[in-house]
Amino acid sequence: MDHIFKSLKEQNVNPGLLEAIAQFREKYPVEENLKRRINVPVLPYYGRDTFEMAAAALLQGENILLTGTKATGKNILAENLAYVFGRPSWNISFHVNMDSSALIGTDTFRDNEVQLRTGPVYDCAVAGGFGIFDEVNMAKNDAVSVLHATLDYRRILDVPGYDKIELHEAARFIGTMNYGYAGTRELNEALVSRFLVIEMPAPTEKTLTYILTNLFPDFKKEGLKQISGLFLDLQTKANNNEISTKPLDLRGLIGALKTVRAGLAPRRAIRMGIVNKSFDLFERELVEDIVMTRIPESWTPAEIFGAE
Ligand SMILES: Nc1ncnc2c1ncn2[C@@H]1O[C@H](COP(=O)(O)OP(=O)(O)OP(=O)(O)O)[C@@H](O)[C@H]1O
Ligand SMILES: [Mg+2]
Known part of the structure; x- marks a missing residue:
């Protein structure tokens, strides 16, 4: 047992939840070529209640949005979750100049034809990964609106000019946001509605x-x-x-x-x-x-x- 699982035990995380996570891992084994995307977090996340809320939501197929001030462990928690669930992860930094093609993919010219160079959300969706939308409220709302069908019950990704793809059953998305930081904007309601929102507690x-x-x-x-x-x-x-x-x-x-x-x-x-x-x-x-x-x-x- 490594330091991450050991820490969850020490923190008395609900054993039923840990068992359900273990079953999730068994149900969705990871292909060899994706194993390099499973990263062991340097640090365990400390905070039982927050971990339990996040894990329960993810087990039910929900996406989660972690909100809180700086250095409250949002990224640490996201990394810990991806690891504990045994999923490859994609870290996707949102920023003001990002457009939907940076998420889904862009056309490139290869082998004498136009082909789709897939973006991180696409790769993550296909692989059943955990996509971490970092600082999700930094992006313009219209750039993320392409994700609406991805994040709700439809679980599809519509790739303009190509096909619609269905998300792998194990794919989940975890947003992080730091409310009120310079440069952040209001997330639109339609997007927030597609996440369960977890407020990160201040350290005690x-x-x-x-x-x-x-x-x-x-x-x-x-x-x-x-x-x-x-x-x-x-x-x-x-x-x-x-x-x-x-x-x-x-x-x-x-x-x-x-x-x-x-x-x-x-x-x-x-x-x-x-x-x-x-x-x-x-x-x-x-x-x-x-x-x-x-x-x-x-x-x-x-x-x-x-x-x-
Ligand atoms: N609950 C926690 N458990 C473990 N480490 C924590 C926790 N809260 C804060 N930290 C520490 O704070 C540092 C910052 O964590 P992290 O990068 O996850 O914060 P963040 O919430 O994403 O911050 P920001 O909003 O600035 O991006 C980590 O290096 C870690 O040591
Ligand atoms: Mg962060």
């Missing part, structure tokens, strides 16, 4: 402890307490609108901790990963003050990592 002390000790097994007790305390302080301030969500960046915190591991003083590391994420001078000072109460200037990497 328990989540942080799990994630951080998973990444840094020799985290010292006091160091961990202050680092996760710092994150939770920032979260409270952001919830109270005292600061923006810019410095509330778990990804940045993890990046900073890596530089501590490399020998950098914790305060300087936190400056790069957290404080400087805010470009407003006033806010930056506020954040620096919060950091000061948690992480003494004198701390060295030995206060954070090492044997106790």
Whole structure:
């Protein structure tokens, strides 16, 4: 049993659900040439309730949309799901200039004739893959409207100028979106209606402890307490609108901790990963003050990592 399945067990994920997933894997074996598309996630996703909701929806043939602020584990969860379900996956980044042909395919001239060069949604649909629509609300609505029949009960992909194809039974789509990020737009109702929507929870002390000790097994007790305390302080301030969500960046915190591991003083590391994420001078000072109460200037990497 690898670290992903082990983590699901540790988190007491509903055994009935895990059994149903195992049956799904057995029912839909993967062809040899697609195995390279099954990726073992680097990190387990932590969050039992969210995992259970997502897995139950996928088992019932639904597509899911993961919404939440930055670094709440949307991509980690999507990768974990594809892996646990034993499916090859396609990561498809949505962006403002994307059109439907980037999803489905384009005409190319090959062997003296016009042929379809298939796009990722097409390949995924045929292979019974899990397609991850990353930042789905970055794309223009008309670019994604071609997916309506793909995402609802019809399960077909209409390829203009070619045939209609039916989706493989195991194909699923997982959208991620970060509501309110610069550049995002409102998803149209027709599209949202084709997904079950899961709101990613903000990390709690328990989540942080799990994630951080998973990444840094020799985290010292006091160091961990202050680092996760710092994150939770920032979260409270952001919830109270005292600061923006810019410095509330778990990804940045993890990046900073890596530089501590490399020998950098914790305060300087936190400056790069957290404080400087805010470009407003006033806010930056506020954040620096919060950091000061948690992480003494004198701390060295030995206060954070090492044997106790
Ligand atoms: N619940 C969680 N379980 C495991 N890791 C998590 C979780 N939440 C956040 N992380 C950590 O946060 C980092 C970012 O995760 P991920 O890229 O999945 O976030 P995201 O929600 O897709 O963010 P964005 O909206 O910015 O794309 C990961 O490296 C991971 O370490
Ligand atoms: Mg993401």
